[in-house]
Amino acid sequence: MSPKPIRKAVFPVAGLGTRFLPATKAVPKEMLPVVDRPLIQYAVDEAREAGIEQMIFVTGRGKSAIEDHFDIAFELEKTMSERGKDLSVLGPTRLGPGNCAYVRQQEPLGLGHAIWCARAIVGDEPFAIFLPDELMVAREGGTGCMKQMVDAYSEVGGNLISVLEVPMAQVSSYGVIAPGAQDGALTEVTGLVEKPPVAEAPSNKILSGRYILQPEVMRVLERQGKGAGGEIQLTDAMAQMIGQQPFHAVTFDGARYDCGSKTGFVEATLAIALSRPDMGDAVRAIALDLLK
Ligand code: UTP
Secondary structure: OOOOOOOOEEOOOOOHHHHHOOOOOOOOOHHHHHHHHHEHHHHHHHHHOOOOOOOEEEEEOOOHHHHHHHHHHHHHHHHHHHOOOOHHHHHOEEEEEEEEEEEEEEEEOOOOHHHHOOHHHHOOEEEEOOOOOOEEOOOOOOOOHHHHHHHHHHHHHOOEEEEEEEEEEEEEHHHHEEEEEEEEEEEEEEEEOOOOOOHOOOOOOOEEEEEEEEHHHHHOOOOOOOOHHOOOOOHHHHHHHOOOOOOOEEEEEEEEEEOOOOHHHHHHHHHHHHHHOOOHHHHHHHHHHOOO
C-alpha cells in the first residue's frame, strides 16, 4: 500500500531572527530578499513543486508582512495595470483562498513548540516542514529538495529528513544523525542529537531544514520538555520516534545555503545572482572588479 500523500506544509516563521538585527527589528527574517524573492517565497515555491497544496505558517508578533506577501495586493495590482506595467513580475505570490492558514506561536519557545502550534490544522496526516532560512537550490534541470524527499517517501513511507555533510568541527551547531544502512541518497536514521559536542557527534551528517513527519510527532511534542538552548527541540521529539516508525535521511542533490547566518545569506545572494541569465554576467564583472 502506498503511503498517504503529503498535502500540507508547515513553515515555522515565528523566530526572533536575532542574528540579523537590526535588519530584523521590524522586518521578518523570512522576508529578507535573496536578489528579488523573499526567503519564504523560495520555500513556498519548493513546496508547490513537490505537489503540496496547503501552506500553514506559524507566525508571531511583527510577522504580518508574510501574510500580506501571499495575499492580493489590490492597490498595487490596480495601479500597475492602469499604468500598463507587467504584473507577471509579482510571480506566483498569491496563495489561493483556503490554501493557506496562519497560526500564532505566542512565545518563541523553540522549533518543536512552533510545529506543535500547528497541530489542529495538520490533523491526522503526514506533513512537510520547511525552515525558510535554509535555502535549497535545485541543480539546473534537477528537482527541488522537497520533491526529492516526496519521491523517496513514496517508496519508503514513514519519516524523512534532509541531511548534508559538513566538516566534523562544525557539527556542534546543528542537529546530527546517527546513520544506519545506506542505499544511494537514502540513509537509515538510528539516532538524532541536537548540537552535540564534536567528540560525541555520531556523524557529520546534519539536518538541513526539510522534514516529512508522521502526525504522531505532535503527541510526542505535547510531552516534550526543553532541550538544547532551553528550547523545545523538534530533533528531540523526532529522536523518540526512531524505532517506532521507519526513519530515513535523504542527501539532497543540489545546493544548500544557510541564510540564517550572514555569510550564508551573502553566499546565497551571490550564487543566485551569478546563476541568473538577466544579471549573471554583470554581477560576475562586479565581483571580479571588487576582488582586484
Ligand atoms: P532559528 O534557529 O534560525 O532562530 O529558527 P531564529 O529566531 O529565526 O533566528 P536567530 O537564531 O535568533 O537569528 C529556525 C526557524 O524556526 C523558526 C524561525 O522563524 C526560523 O524560520 N522558529 C524558531 C519559530 O518559528 N519559533 C521558534 O520558537 C524558534
